[in-house]
Amino acid sequence: MSAADVVRALGERGETVAAAESLTAGLVTAELTSVPGSSAVVRGGLVVYATDLKHTLAGVDAALLARHGAVHPEVARQLAEGARERCGATWGLGLTGVAGPDPQDGVAPGTVHIGLSGPSGSSVRSLTLGGDRDEVRKSSTTAALTLLRDHLKIPVE
Secondary structure, eight states: OOHHHHHHHHHHHTOOEEEEESTTTTHHHHHHHTSTTGGGTEEEEEEOOSHHHHHHTTOOOHHHHHHHOSOSHHHHHHHHHHHHHHHTOSEEEEEEEOOSSSOBTTBOTTEEEEEEEETTEEEEEEEEOOSOHHHHHHHHHHHHHHHHHHHHTOOOO
């Protein structure tokens, strides 16, 4: 799965993408923008590493954050919606999780939630990933791009 495939497909469709990233702290946006011509389809990104910024910048419900913490499927969904709305994009991605090495708020390392918001609604993919901190973050980036690729119906080569 390559970011170039996603950028090309978005360009062909005249669509755009934005991301609100916690766990990956901008890696998804960096991966997308490493592709020449990506400025035509990448609207922007929000790095919302601190829990309070998930609310103030991305619009995640403060009561949800207080009740469940930052690592929750609904948080990922709302991050994706916030990225899409705030950046004026066709598609929004939202990533939250625990890279490790220690648990966060009782959530085990490797727990990842990826939200996707698009023209027909939103969804969340939850994963349990292995590896060290760097591997979890890289795998999460790949998984987010794969989720978007799947919704764009890009054939796997």
